[in-house]
Amino acid sequence: MELQTLTFLLVGLSFALYIAIAIWAKAASTKEFYVAGAHVHPLFNGMATAADWMSAASFISMAGLIAFSGYDASVYLMGWTGGYVLLAMLLAPYLRKYGKFTVPEFIGERYYSKIARIVAVLCLIFISFTYIAGQMRGVGIVFSRFLEVDIITGLLIGMSIVFVYAVLGGMKGITYTQVAQYCVLIFAYTVPAVFISLQLTGNPIPQIGFGSSLLNESTYMLDKLDRVVTDLGFNAYTEGSMSTINLFFLTLALMAGTAGLPHVIVRFFTVPKVSDARKSAGYALFFIALLYTVAPAVATMSRLNLIETVNGETSQGNEYKSMPQWFKTWENSGLLGWYDHNGDGKVQYANGAVINGKSPVFDEQRGQYGERVITNPSEGKITTGAPFANELYVDRDIMVLANPEIAGLSNWVIALIAAGGIAAALSTAAGLLLVISSSISHDLLKSTFAPNISEKQELLYGRIAITVAILIAGYLGANPPGWVAETVAMAFGLAASSLFPVILLGIFSQRVNRAGAISGMLSGLIFTFCYIIYFKGVFIQPFAENIEANWLFGISPQGIGGLGMLLNFSIALTVSYFGEPPPKEIQSMVESLRIPRRIASS
Amino acid sequence: MSSNDNNKSYWKENLKLIAVCLVIWFTVSFGFGIFLVEQLNEFNFGGFKLGFWFAQQGAIYSFLILIFFYIYRMNQLDKKYQVND
Numbered sequence: 001m002e003l004q005t006l007t008f009l010l011v012g013l014s015f016a017l018y019i020a021i022a023i024w025a026k027a028a029s030t031k032e033f034y035v036a037g038a039h040v041h042p043l044f045n046g047m048a049t050a051a052d053w054m055s056a057a058s059f060i061s062m063a064g065l066i067a068f069s070g071y072d073a074s075v076y077l078m079g080w081t082g083g084y085v086l087l088a089m090l091l092a093p094y095l096r097k098y099g100k101f102t103v104p105e106f107i108g109e110r111y112y113s114k115i116a117r118i119v120a121v122l123c124l125i126f127i128s129f130t131y132i133a134g135q136m137r138g139v140g141i142v143f144s145r146f147l148e149v150d151i152i153t154g155l156l157i158g159m160s161i162v163f164v165y166a167v168l169g170g171m172k173g174i175t176y177t178q179v180a181q182y183c184v185l186i187f188a189y190t191v192p193a194v195f196i197s198l199q200l201t202g203n204p205i206p207q208i209g210f211g212s213s214l215l216n217e218s219t220y221m222l223d224k225l226d227r228v229v230t231d232l233g234f235n236a237y238t239e240g241s242m243s244t245i246n247l248f249f250l251t252l253a254l255m256a257g258t259a260g261l262p263h264v265i266v267r268f269f270t271v272p273k274v275s276d277a278r279k280s281a282g283y284a285l286f287f288i289a290l291l292y293t294v295a296p297a298v299a300t301m302s303r304l305n306l307i308e309t310v311n312g313e314t315s316q317g318n319e320y321k322s323m324p325q326w327f328k329t330w331e332n333s334g335l336l337g338w339y340d341h342n343g344d345g346k347v348q349y350a351n352g353a354v355i356n357g358k359s360p361v362f363d364e365q366r367g368q369y370g371e372r373v374i375t376n377p378s379e380g381k382i383t384t385g386a387p388f389a390n391e392l393y394v395d396r397d398i399m400v401l402a403n404p405e406i407a408g409l410s411n412w413v414i415a416l417i418a419a420g421g422i423a424a425a426l427s428t429a430a431g432l433l434l435v436i437s438s439s440i441s442h443d444l445l446k447s448t449f450a451p452n453i454s455e456k457q458e459l460l461y462g463r464i465a466i467t468v469a470i471l472i473a474g475y476l477g478a479n480p481p482g483w484v485a486e487t488v489a490m491a492f493g494l495a496a497s498s499l500f501p502v503i504l505l506g507i508f509s510q511r512v513n514r515a516g517a518i519s520g521m522l523s524g525l526i527f528t529f530c531y532i533i534y535f536k537g538v539f540i541q542p543f544a545e546n547i548e549a550n551w552l553f554g555i556s557p558q559g560i561g562g563l564g565m566l567l568n569f570s571i572a573l574t575v576s577y578f579g580e581p582p583p584k585e586i587q588s589m590v591e592s593l594r595i596p597r598r599i600a601s602s
Numbered sequence: 603m604s605s606n607d608n609n610k611s612y613w614k615e616n617l618k619l620i621a622v623c624l625v626i627w628f629t630v631s632f633g634f635g636i637f638l639v640e641q642l643n644e645f646n647f648g649g650f651k652l653g654f655w656f657a658q659q660g661a662i663y664s665f666l667i668l669i670f671f672y673i674y675r676m677n678q679l680d681k682k683y684q685v686n687d
Contacts, residue, residue, distance in 0.1 A: 066658075071639075074657035078631045081662045085627045088669045089620045093676075097687075207659060211649035220649030238643070238654040247636045273687045278676060282669040289662050296658040594613050596680055596687040 006415040007146045014184050014419045015161055018177045018426075022165030025173045030455050033170030033462055034101040034438050035269040040175055042276040046283025048178035049267045051185065051427035053080075053258075053284070054291060055131070056138025059185060059424035063403075064396035066299035067306075070229075070237035073299075075247055079254025081285060081292055086259040088281035092268040094507045094593045096277035101269065102435070103262045103499065104443045110506040111517040112586055114448060119521055121439045123498045124262045128432040129472070130491040131263075135432070136477025138425040141397065145333050146418040152478055158426060159474045166430045166470070167463050174430045175270060181423035186290055188420025192404040192413050193294045196301050199407060206297035225304050231315070232307070233351035233386025237300070243548070249555045252562035257492030260500030262439075263431040274596035302403045309406060310349040310392060317346035317388070320369045326405035331372055334362060335395035338371050341380030342389065345369060352383035352390035360393050429473065437465035490532050493561025497524035501568040507594070510587045512576040520572025528564035532557045612683040619675055623668050630656060630664040 027033040040048070058080070066073040098106055104124060108117025136155060143154025165173040190206070197209030201221065213220050219227075226236045235241050242250075258264065267284075268277045309327075312318035320338060330336040337360040338347050354360075356376050363373035380389040401421065404413045441462035446453060453461070498521050505512040505520075535546040535557045544550045546557065555563055581587070634642055635657035642653030650659075680686035 071654055071657060074635060074654075077658055078635055078661045081665055082627065082631050085623070085665050085668055089623060089672055208648075211647070211655070213649060222649055222651075222654075238651050240639070244636060248632060251632065251636065275673075275677060275680065275686065278669075278673045282666070282673050285666055285669055289666055293659055293662055591609065594616070595609050595685050597685045598687055 003411045003414060004146070004148065006411050007418045010412075010415045010419040011147070011422060014180075014423060017180050018161060019164055021176045021180060022169050022173045025165075025169045025176050027168070027170035027172045027459075030101075030442075030459050030462070032172045033459055034434075034442065035266070036170075036172040036175045038099075038270055038272055040270040040272075042271050042280035043283055044175070044179050045267060045271050045276075045280040047182040047287055048175045048270075049264065049280065049284035050287035050291075051178040051182035051423070052267055052431040053264055053288060053428070054185065054424055055428035056135050056421065056425040058291065058295075059189065060138055060141070060400055060421050061397050063295045063298040063302065064399035066296050067303040067399050068396050070235070071240040072242050072247070074240075074296075075250045075254065077292055077296065079251045080258055081288060082251070082255040083258025084281055084285040084288070086255060087264070087268070088278055088285075090504055091259055091265060091507070092277040092281050093274045093596070095265060095503070096268050096271065097274050097593050097596060099269075101266075102438050102442055103265055103503070104439055105447070107499075107502055107506065107517070108443070108447070110586065110589070111502075111514045112583065113514045113518065116502075116514065116518050116521070117443060118448065119518065119525075120499065120502075121443050123494055123521075123525065124439050125436055127261065127491045127495050128263060128436050129476070132429055132432050132469075132473040133476040135425040135429040136473055139422060139429075140477055142401070142418050142421040142425070145329075145335075145401065146415070155474050155477045158422070158429075159470050162426055162430050162433065163467065163470055166433055166466050170462065171266075171270060171434055174434055177430070178427045181427040182287060184423040185420040185427075186287070188416045188423070189291050189298075189400075190294055191416060192407070192409055193298050193301075195409050195413065196305075196403065196407045197297065200301055200304075206301075207293045210297040210300045221300060221304065225300055228304070228307055228315075230385075231387070232311075232349065233383045237303070243554050245554050246548075246551075246556050246559055248559075249562035250559035253493055253496045253559050253565070256496035256500045256565050257561055258495075260495035260498075260503065261491075262495075262499065263428075263435045265503075266435055266438075267431070298400065298403060302399045302406060305403075305406045306394070306399075307349060310347050315387075317344070317348035317391075319345055320347050320371055321345070323347065324405075324408075326402055329405075330398055330402055334360070334372075335398045337362070337374050337393040339374045339377040339380075339391055339393075340367075340369075340371075341377070341391050347391055348388045349392040350383065350386040350388055350390045352381065352386055353378045354380075354390045354393045359395070433466050433469045433473065436469045437462050440465040490529070493528045493532060493558070493564060494525060496561035497528040497564025497568055501565055501572060505569070505572055507590065509573075509576075510590045511581055512572055513579050513582045515579050516572040516574075516576030519575045520568040523571045524564040524568030527567055528561050531560045531564075608683055609685065612679060612685055615679055616676070619672065619679075623672050626668060627665065631661040635661050 031037050104117045104120035107120040139158040140151040144151050165177050193206040194204050197206040198204050201209040201212040202215050203209040203212050210221055229237050271277050271280050339354050356378050360374045361376045363375050367373045382389045441458055445461055446458050502517050502521050534543045639653035643651040645652040647655050
């Protein structure tokens with residue numbers, strides 16, 4: 001069958017499945033809407049958490065990021081999985097014991113302060129919207145490339161699907177669709193990886209494959225890749241170029257940020273028991289690790305495949321005319337481009353900038369070989385150590401999506417990748433939309449500004465809030481603001497420096513009081529926010545160039561959340577030490593969080 | 603033993619367990635994957651340099667083992683102190 005028909009078929013089937021689940025799992029009470037009635041089996045919650053967590057960034061972008069930065073990208077692998085250790089031991093079981101609906105609710109009650117609760121709501125909304133914009137871009141990419149519909153139509157379809165199951169089913173509908181989405185995405189991710197690993201090494205397990213020797217050759221795959229990329233003027237693939245301190249803080253920020261993300265934490269409110277919360281953190285990491293341990297294998301193999309396809313057997317470049325079909329389809333989508341610096345009609349890939357600026361600008365006309373003409377080429381200087389000037393622009397986001405095509409796998413595998421990418425984006429978007437809507441209907445309306453509304457009204461407001469949030473998310477997807485990519489760093493940094501320390505101290509210290517928590521949260525938040533703005537600009541012109549020489553202690557804006565977290569901890573502890581301890585009832589509340597057993601009389 | 607003391611010693615044992623787990627957590631990721639990566643890269647593990655393997659594979663496997671070890675030990679502790687829910 002044709003690729004497009006197959007893609008429509010697979011994506012359509014997966015959508016039908018999600019809708020069917022939504023109709024089956026309609027939420028009737030606020031408890032079902034916010035936390036799925038706290039009836040979810042830990043195994044299912046593990047899968048749902050994995051789908052919730054693994055976004056378009058994990059599915060589409062991560063392997064590409066590793067493919068082009070090698071060892072340095074290990075920070076994402078360790079950071080985004082190590083956070084689950086923190087969740088399982090430091091947060092999830094105790095927050096489950098607390099047993100209410102939202103993260104700001106916990107912060108507000110533990111620190112006996114409405115201000116703390118509102119600050120937490122603001123952090124949550126900012127973090128979540130930042131994230132959603134990225135998901136919507138992922139949906140857009142998949143739709144426009146594989147289904148060849150325009151991005152707006154793609155977005156509208158995606159938004160209506162999320163609308164149906166999130167608005168109807170709330171957390172209950174979202175949970176069970178996430179279970180289905182996990183199955184779709186993990187199948188889509190691993191199947192091509194298994195085939196490619198077999199092709200290259202004869203070993204079907206990608207995790208072992210990328211540490212094996214290549215078929216018909218005696219060299220190990222990683223050794224070969226190291227040699228090939230250094231010959232082209234890049235750093236060795238398995239060696240880093242970032243400073244140790246920056247690697248450290250970046251990993252720390254990602255780990256603590258993962259543990260502090262509200263849409264992840266809230267998933268642990270949905271299981272029946274405290275011991276189930278621990279268990280489902282374990283299951284979640286298992287399901288996440290299935291993808292995260294395959295990703296570096298996909299990265300290694302796709303980088304090697306790409307270089308060999310482009311530069312050819314001779315390593316001197318292949319004729320543009322002989323490029324395979326995928327090269328031209330991705331060129332048409334604007335995510336790949338070729339500028340013939342030396343005018344030999346061959347595509348050459350090496351270290352160096354092929355264009356000026358971040359992305360290529362294409363002319364309407366075609367060049368002499370039928371290629372799209374790039375109007376912003378660089379001078380085409382040869383980078384030190386490279387054999388020729390780089391002529392290839394590749395957006396790293398296409399690596400996972402193009403991988404099966406590069407390896408020449410059959411159409412149904414490629415169609416599967418499309419369905420998987422959409423599943424990853426939709427499942428995360430739905431989880432984020434839910435925490436936004438519950439923080440508005442529950443934390444802002446019911447508990448702060450309109451305490452007299454009935455449960456039915458609260459449920460209605462929750463559904464209205466989620467609808468509005470979907471519309472805003474759709475708008476952000478259609479008109480992606482320039483700062484979207486920049487703010488992803490901010491989402492993790494802010495979660496690590498604001499929410500994570502305050503929740504942790506709320507459980508592990510009986511001494512930390514209201515003043516300590518609020519001053520800690522605000523100082524971590526403001527410090528991190530300002531540092532990122534200072535270098536990245538976001539809404540304004542950056543104050544200083546974003547280079548290592550300018551950074552504080554050599555820590556990049558992505559990693560500054562780690563330092564912000566330490567600042568939050570030390571200020572919260574110091575301020576609390578000089579103030580009054582929290583009231584008696586708060587201290588006994590903390591004690592009860594630490595014990596799984598429910599006290600009969602309360 | 604009063605239920606208060608019981609709960610206190612349960613919490614103490616939990617804290618000790620968490621401390622042990624977090625030391626290992628730190629060692630396999632920040633230790634082997636970042637600080638000692640160059641030294642470990644001198645050794646090979648199949649077709650991997652050892653430090654590189656820890657950073658991209660080994661740390662994740664260790665995290666998994668750690669969490670399941672913690673779950674197992676906590677279930678035991680819950681029973682020992684009869685605090686299971």
